[in-house]
Amino acid sequence: LFRATLMTLAALILALIAFFFVYLINKAQPALSHQGFFSFLFTNDWNPSKEVFGAWPLVVGTLITAAIALVIGVPIAVATALFITELAPRRVRQPLVVLVELLAAVPSVVYGLWGIFVLIPKLKPASQWFADTFDFLPFVGGNVAGPNYFIAGLILAIMILPIVSAISREVISTVPPDLKEASLALGATRWEMIRMAVLPYSRAGITGAAMLGLGRAIGETIAVTLVIGNSPTIGKQIFDQGYTLAAVIANEFGEAANDKVHAGALFAAGLVLFVLTLLINAAARGLVRRAENKGTKVKAVPGGTVA
């Protein structure tokens, strides 16, 4: 009986996810039948007052900010993981781990607050200089808007850093010491040991960690809502204002409460987010798990325990 009770609880989780899915589809129906599924995803026109719901600018905004976050965040996160596991003196390792994890303790809304009142004004001159100097690059140049894709991506980079770093650290620590010692014994320098023994071995796991970061970046709402400018158009460059799927839900749900189609469009946006993050996470977890099982022993992954 005890076993059955616990099993029911476990089954409850599966049922919940299935229920989520069905319910969101059901509620998104008015908008999807109004607009058509593909038209919802790929039309570049979001105008609730005219009952036009083409979510393409939101999809693009979500992808751009997430991409910026990954480009900035992942290399730094992996570097910190390598530094902490391979290079740092033993005494400072634990404090460094704690400090990096503190980044995850700061709530999203606080990052948003800091982004609006500190980051945006302080970074504006620098961004403008960058846009003017490097305007030959694609997607750079023109006037820098206050809130923009880049700022949102930067904040997301900070927010995904702890989880990407933590999981990379887990994966890197499963690299067999034999491999590392062998390469050092062959006369490799520390860096060569990292490049030739550690990185190839943990590549799949680090990819998985980056994808988990991607999942986070796509779904992050409040901080992004505060710093992206909330303009439902596709910006021409990275310092333009934009919008994301998550932000549109947070902003418009109030006015949409009495409009079935508008509300449905927001549920559909939620559905897209849900499915997207589900797929990304499923793939990422698979990668991380395989990478860790490759190590000597099956290690427990403290998945989202901290972040």
Added chain:
Amino acid sequence: MSATTALAPLTGRRRTTDKVMRGVLAVATLIALIPLVLVIYYLLKKGLGAWSWDFFTTDPTGNFLGDQGGVKSALLGTIEMVLLASLIAIPIGWGVGLYLVEFGRKGRFAATVRYFVDVMTGVPSIVFGLFVYVTLVLGGWGGSSFAGWKGSVALALLMLPVVTRSAEVVLLLVPDGLREAALALGTPRWRVTMKVVLPTALPGLITGSLLAVARAAGETAPLLFTATIVNGTTFNLGDRMNSLPVQIFTDVGSPNDQLVQRAWGAALALVCLILLTTLVARLASRRSRLS
């Protein structure tokens, strides 16, 4: 693979590359910590100024002009909702964790559950909020539309996978020898679990759960749709309920300097609350005999 080609003699160039790359990794770690320092610096600089006795003991007034009041209702609301969320999520999470470790080490069903729990940790918090909104709020459960307990349900959903996952990790650390010893004495399985496994793992379980609590306390998106925002303090979880994150989110968007000031103060209070919970969590794990 390059490992099969012989390394060049340890020339100056290889030495330099090594030094440079080590430096790059160290610098990157420092860069990673810059935002932390900056956030804390600005929180203290702008937030402390907002703190006063009145700040914690008055409700927001909601006046258009003039005195805006403090954050009492938001602070209490956050605590109430997070407590209720913990009451929901922690027993279920521990239960599922127990199932996975005690009965589901092998087997398809357990593997599926484990996988989906992992995947669920990555579902955006706003999706949980949306889900509770469409089911409980629009459904008008319990007579009202927005309510504190609905906010708690959203937070509980968010906490559930985190609690489960950390419980599983800790329970796996309980030595099999202990279980076998108890079973060999003729103790039924459920008693072994309740009297041997749970007590042994308790400090670790508490740590994991408190970390989940800390995470939930800072969440804005799920509460925005479920408990919304009000001015007054209430202890009735069936009413709309204020919370620190939502209060901050609303204040930030306003053009009133006083409100922005309050947002900084509230943000500092929220971060302190979260850090305090995290600290207690770490202390609990100190007492653990498992490592």
